[in-house]
Amino acid sequence: MFILPDPVGSMPEVVKELHEYGLLSGFKINDSKSEILAISPQKHWRRVLSMQYAFRWCSSSLVYLGIRLSPDIAKLFTLNFTPLLEVFKTDIARWSPKYLSWMGRISIIKMNLLPRLLYLFHTLPICIHLSFHKELRMLFSSFIWPNTRPRLKHAILCKSKRNGGLALPDTRLYYYATHLTRVIDWVTGSPEQKWLDLEEAQAGRPMWTLPWLPWSAGKNTDKELSPVGSTLAVWHKTRTKYTLSTYPSPLLPLRYNPDFPVEILQSLATRLADSPNTGVHHILRNGTFVTLEAPDRPAPTFAELFNFHQIKSFLRKLPNNNSLTRSLSSFEILCRRTSPLAHGVSTLYGLLRDLVNEPPAHMSRWERTLNTSITDEVWSSTLS
Known part of the structure; x- marks a missing residue:
């Protein structure tokens, strides 16, 4: 091409x-x-x-590697997912009369239908309406339970086998997982992903900052349902729904942050971290601000001290700033990796499925802190 x-x-x-x-x-x-x-x-x-x-x-469109491409991004769903759904209906109508067990029918969905769907999820990172997943769910249910009402709830079937389910694929969670793998690629900056520089040019700021900025800072990238805007929309939805992160997050960037227009001195950034991507987790450790003095380094200059106090003042005034001192979530830990995530979709799908079935106890505490804020005095006493 x-x-x-x-x-x-x-x-x-x-x-x-x-x-x-x-x-x-x-x-x-x-x-x-x-x-x-x-x-x-x-x-x-x-x-x-x-x-x-x-x-x-x-x-109107051409086919490249099994994907029908169109100049109008809004037509990508109709050109690709709608025909695939019709193919699924035809295949299932042909397979339904055959004598197959529950596990056999679920295995057919996993081995034949799911790979074709995942290929489109990977290659076309667009927003997909919930009605599409509902139609797939009804189609799968009619195939597993032909000519009868379902005997088990869909949520039970989708549970992993170790949790008493039959591992039926949840297409909605797989759709979320493919978008979340792109978020991890943004943050880790994998050199294998050659498309990152194109999306960064479209976003107008480094990609590693986008997931941790407020929605207001990234919503302007949602131009004509672009891949960047679609992934951001899915990220902010799943971030709160499955408590993958909070705003503000310990990974909140200080550089390239529109809410913090102050330039960080290079000498101060070197004192704080070895990475050029300076974030809150470099400033706060174990719930307290780091100290600039070190026995093996010269004393900080007045400019560095002043710049450091500017950062602390900004963090103290952030709403819900107590979430900055919490431990990293499972998803945030994956984002801190220095190497690409192997089997990313299956790993993130398992993470989302576990959060749906058994939300971790500490996650509920994050949710309770989302709508609370603390005064500067309490923040000062906590992070002294």
Whole structure:
């Protein structure tokens, strides 16, 4: 696939490179099977290219690696998920009459239907309405219990086997998990994810800051249901629903934070942390502010002390600032990893499923602190 901002000027060079590659490798591009889709106003260049190349022109979408792409992002769901749902209905109608056990039918869903769905979740990080998951749930239920009413609740079927369930896939949680893997990629800055620089250019700030900033700071990235805006929308929904994090979080960034426009001195940042991504967890340790004095370092300068007091003043005035001193949640610990998360979707799916079934006791305390705030005097005495 090639994205050509200047089709008339770039297409001859692309075709030339492909032709030279074909002479060396013995391969040849089939022009009649190659497709072109205009993602911007065509102006005059379609007429020029149509006269020179035998490529097939697509009116509204083209297929690439099994994904139907469209210039209109709002149509991606209709072009990809709706046809897949119809295929699922056809497959299930063909399989339902066969003699299969409960476990056999659930295994078919896990091995045949779920991978196709996860592929779209991965490649198309868009917002999906809850009605789609409800329709899938009804479809799976009709397949597991053909010609009869369900004998077990859907929530029980979706539990893990160790918790008394049958591990039926919950498509809604898998949808959340695929978006949450992108959040972890943002924070860890995995070099394997080549798309991070593109999304950072769209967001206008470093990606590692987005999950920990308030919704008001990131909602402007939700332009035309972009991938960044869609993932942020899912993140802020699951963050509160499953108590994956709070605002403010101990991972709240101090640099690139629109609520804290003060520039942090490089010398102070070096004293606080080895990482250039200075956050609250570098300032607060074990519930108290760190000290700048160290036996192996020179005394802090007046500018560094003043800058440090600016940071402390900002943190004391934050609403619900007592959540800054709590321990990190399971999801936040995953975000602190220095290496990519292996089996990220299955790991996060298991985390969400466990939180649905048995919310940890300490999570409820976080929820109680969301709507409370403390005065500067209590904050000063607690974090002295």
